[in-house]
Amino acid sequence: MAEKRVDPEDGTAYTWDELSQFYKGKYKKKEVEAYWEACKPAKRAKSKAKSKAEAEPKAKTKAKAKAKASAKEAEPKAKAKAKVKAKATAEPKYKVKAKPKESKPPASFKVCVCGGCGGIGQPLAMLMAMDRNVGELCIYDLNISPMPPAGVAQDLVHLERKCTVKGYIGEVGQPPVKFMEEALTGCNLVLIPAGLPRKPGQTRDDLFKVNADIAKGIVEACAKYCPEAVLAMIVNPVNSIVPAMAELYKKKGLDPMKIIGVTTLDVVRANKFVGEETGKNPNFISVPVIGGHAGTTILPLFSQDKAGKLLPAEKVPDMDKHVQDAGTDVVNAKNGKGSATLSMAYAGARFGSAILSGLSGRKRTECAYCASTVTDIPYFAQKVVLGPKGIEKVLPLGELNEHETKRLAEVKEQLKGEVETGLKYAEANSLE
Numbered sequence: 001m002a003e004k005r006v007d008p009e010d011g012t013a014y015t016w017d018e019l020s021q022f023y024k025g026k027y028k029k030k031e032v033e034a035y036w037e038a039c040k041p042a043k044r045a046k047s048k049a050k051s052k053a054e055a056e057p058k059a060k061t062k063a064k065a066k067a068k069a070s071a072k073e074a075e076p077k078a079k080a081k082a083k084v085k086a087k088a089t090a091e092p093k094y095k096v097k098a099k100p101k102e103s104k105p106p107a108s109f110k111v112c113v114c115g116g117c118g119g120i121g122q123p124l125a126m127l128m129a130m131d132r133n134v135g136e137l138c139i140y141d142l143n144i145s146p147m148p149p150a151g152v153a154q155d156l157v158h159l160e161r162k163c164t165v166k167g168y169i170g171e172v173g174q175p176p177v178k179f180m181e182e183a184l185t186g187c188n189l190v191l192i193p194a195g196l197p198r199k200p201g202q203t204r205d206d207l208f209k210v211n212a213d214i215a216k217g218i219v220e221a222c223a224k225y226c227p228e229a230v231l232a233m234i235v236n237p238v239n240s241i242v243p244a245m246a247e248l249y250k251k252k253g254l255d256p257m258k259i260i261g262v263t264t265l266d267v268v269r270a271n272k273f274v275g276e277e278t279g280k281n282p283n284f285i286s287v288p289v290i291g292g293h294a295g296t297t298i299l300p301l302f303s304q305d306k307a308g309k310l311l312p313a314e315k316v317p318d319m320d321k322h323v324q325d326a327g328t329d330v331v332n333a334k335n336g337k338g339s340a341t342l343s344m345a346y347a348g349a350r351f352g353s354a355i356l357s358g359l360s361g362r363k364r365t366e367c368a369y370c371a372s373t374v375t376d377i378p379y380f381a382q383k384v385v386l387g388p389k390g391i392e393k394v395l396p397l398g399e400l401n402e403h404e405t406k407r408l409a410e411v412k413e414q415l416k417g418e419v420e421t422g423l424k425y426a427e428a429n430s431l432e
């Protein structure tokens, strides 16, 4: 019996004669031969193709293949391009629905990456330069950074994207407000990974003291030159830096909801780990991660995702811990020479893109750490709706299972003190 192979165009099995006859005149012989090679052999036992073939005399199958070639409604199956065309006429409803989304032109926002020459800053700047909604990208860093901002900008400007890229340099020990006017004026989004990563043995409080002053200088410049912009804080410790900066904004009469802590990396990791465990595609997994952005304050709600809820109950505590410790795993794997930079840049760009999408009128939902009333802790990470002004709505936590409810109490206990550290800083300081 002649071998049959399944044509992926219609899922039907054909012999070489039938297939080559069908595609004759549409493709060159060599192309059809290559196509045949790529088609999977049909299963002999009761495949759909076989039962179809059995139901009709063989001579007729051949004739059918020929008829298929000429029949108007079957034509598009021959060629992907034609198929798309045919879909447009055969399924007008689908087209009508999809078209308005596709045709909305991209926006042209101005984005600044502060600390744009660092481990996170450089890849983050590259990913933002590739975002269709970015028209102007500014790279700001200090004169002591390992790479001059103008160099990073000159490198990125060669990407075949529409956005312009320019570098801006600040002087160490001087207030950023002296150097950032051009970079920040008209900015819609400021991404802030500027700061020091935690060194082994350093406490969170030590890190906070250094990084809060760095963040304050930049936030001060934003308050002056782009008070309407969204400020995405990547600099650690996010749990304390965000309350500190948001309260300083409030004191200055500005909107504290413009200051947002980026916790997307926790979500990205939770999605990835659930994907690995369940065999599902992480692209379609969306585990909300709530609470804060360090250690026990990170609480992934596996029960709220279709794949996440497939995890056996006994595995959940380990997965929870895996997400909490993932940052340390990267530091250890890098032998203490750095922390997560590439995955953080990926996560930061995912969040940055979502903000720009929202600003352009296409609402998006992401998890983020911000002023919140969904629990009794005044700053909390949960799902938020991003819209034309930034955070439009802070969403409730939803239903929690037993493990998550128990963990939530732990989260709050730890987070309370870390938020307090930020609030105290804001009490003792002011923006110029």
Ligand SMILES: NC(=O)c1ccc[n+]([C@@H]2O[C@H](COP(=O)([O-])OP(=O)(O)OC[C@H]3O[C@@H](n4cnc5c(N)ncnc54)[C@H](O)[C@@H]3O)[C@@H](O)[C@H]2O)c1
Binding pocket: 114, 115, 116, 117, 118, 119, 120, 121, 140, 141, 142, 144, 145, 146, 170, 176, 193, 194, 195, 196, 197, 198, 211, 214, 217, 233, 234, 235, 236, 237, 238, 262, 263, 265, 293, 338, 339, 340, 341, 344
């Ligand atoms: N939110 C997260 O999920 C997450 C993940 C990883 C790291 N981080 C934090 O991000 C920060 C940056 O990490 P990194 O690995 O890129 O560090 P890095 O040292 O490689 O880069 C930091 C950059 O900031 C610049 N900088 C320092 N002070 C500045 C100032 N006053 N003005 C402008 N630029 C300044 C430095 O010159 C450097 O280029 C750290 O605080 C780190 O803990 C956050």
